[in-house]
Amino acid sequence: MNSRNTHDSASQNPEEEGCLGWGAIDAALQAVYGDQQPAHYGTAIKFRLGGADPLDGISVYRSEQGGPHWYYVTYGFSDLYGDLDDSYDIAPEKPSGYGFEMTFRLARDVDEQEPPVWPLNFLQNMARYVFRTGNVFAPGHWMTANGPIKAGADTLLTEMGFVPDPELAPVHTPYGDLMFLQLVALTSDELREVRRWNVQGALQAMQPYMPLWITNLARPSLHELPDVQAAIDAGAARDGSKTGVLYNDVLGFTQRKRLLRSPQTVIKLGSLGVRDLKAMLPARLPHGRPLILAGDGSTLELVPAGDSEGGLLDWHSDHELKLSLTPAQMQAWKQVVKGRDGEYTVPGLAGLVWQVKTSMITDDHGKVTGAYVEQ
Known part of the structure; x- marks a missing residue:
């Protein structure tokens, strides 16, 4: 100026x-x-x-x-x-x-x-x-x-x-x-x-x-x-929350074949995404509002479901997935899935595996300064 x-x-x-x-x-x-x-x-x-x-x-x-x-x-x-x-x-x-x-x-x-x-x-x-x-x-x-x-x-x-x-x-x-x-x-x-x-x-x-x-x-x-x-x-x-979209450093979907059983859908996300979903899901789904997690070229849309119609998967493409959750399934997800490396299966969400990877924390120049791990 x-x-x-x-x-x-x-x-x-x-x-x-x-x-x-x-x-x-x-x-x-x-x-x-x-x-x-x-x-x-x-x-x-x-x-x-x-x-x-x-x-x-x-x-x-x-x-x-x-x-x-x-x-x-x-x-x-x-x-x-x-x-x-x-x-x-x-x-x-x-x-x-x-x-x-x-x-x-x-x-x-x-x-x-x-x-x-x-x-x-x-x-x-x-x-x-x-x-x-x-x-x-x-x-x-x-x-x-x-x-x-x-x-x-x-x-x-x-x-x-x-x-x-x-x-x-x-x-x-x-x-x-x-x-x-x-x-x-x-x-x-x-x-x-x-x-x-x-x-x-x-x-x-x-x-x-x-x-x-x-x-x-x-x-x-x-x-x-x-x-x-x-x-x-x-x-x-x-x-409820007015925030409808969250961004995460890690997000992706793969299909895991199993012998003599139906394949599993593996949802990979970062530990920061787990932290944010735990905070935001109760402020969106119980109020009838969806929540979208986006990142790494993929989107996961979580939508509220009635008491008997949760756990439904709707594929829009290989990189776009919608999942409905009942209140009980949402609570189970919050309790089971941790913000640290590991694979987690949630009761009531058969066929789904949540694969969590540690999120790297970077400064404004892109330099890694730490990692987020849920304690």
Whole structure:
């Protein structure tokens, strides 16, 4: 991004220069931050003119709410200038651009005078993902950063959740509607708990320990705090999970012939997949929702069954298998199958063998740093 400059909404002169979307964002921020002049980081060459950065700018405010922190807000996911739609006759609920701008809160040292630069690059990378793929973030979504959210940092924060910003309400602009979507950094343990329920509910449970969901790179994981665990357990049991797909490093199917007996179907999966299935099956199947395990070119879809029709295999291809489970079969699977090397047969699932291989844990460069084995 371009070097820091003091951002003044008046310098944009929205009405004269035709950047009414930008002005609408400024107005929403002024309602919260008053006349504070944020640090603003703009692009030398706009993305639509061939520049490298998708976002036209990012403003950074100082805030004391919830504890001293820097507040980052983007300009560019939404339509800033009215050039993304030829019509100014905006239909109700039409999104402006991608329909959101992203915000991020980072804990600030009391003597820190300038905002850290790394979140600027981080937010631009998020924008590159959206602009490249067309995949739009929304409240309740989550994503992995494939490593520390600050590259090279000694932090447990490697995942992300997205919630409506707690201070900025959605706004209507001349070019459509937009909401302010806050990116919240999470640990891998917290994300596993989030997936058992939903992002908004789990983050509400964590909020007493993370006011306004301010990111603090040095914080510990909150997933084992008794009140957080109890809230997520209760929410998952009551509402079920919104996560329908899990990814695993090892997954595959083979047929094992047996003398004078029917062949067995061998389902090979990694130890991390076993761990995740044990956590997620009770939050999906009892609520009438399927759960898909995907990885290594194969997919295993587990679907709820009635009390007398479980254990049915449905092959869509050699690499796509659907298996129905009754509540009793699900419980038996959880008790029998372990997240460590071995082969396991589950009562009530005749003809199936669960072959578990140890999952390797790698860093963001692909280097193996350990292995997961259920204790």
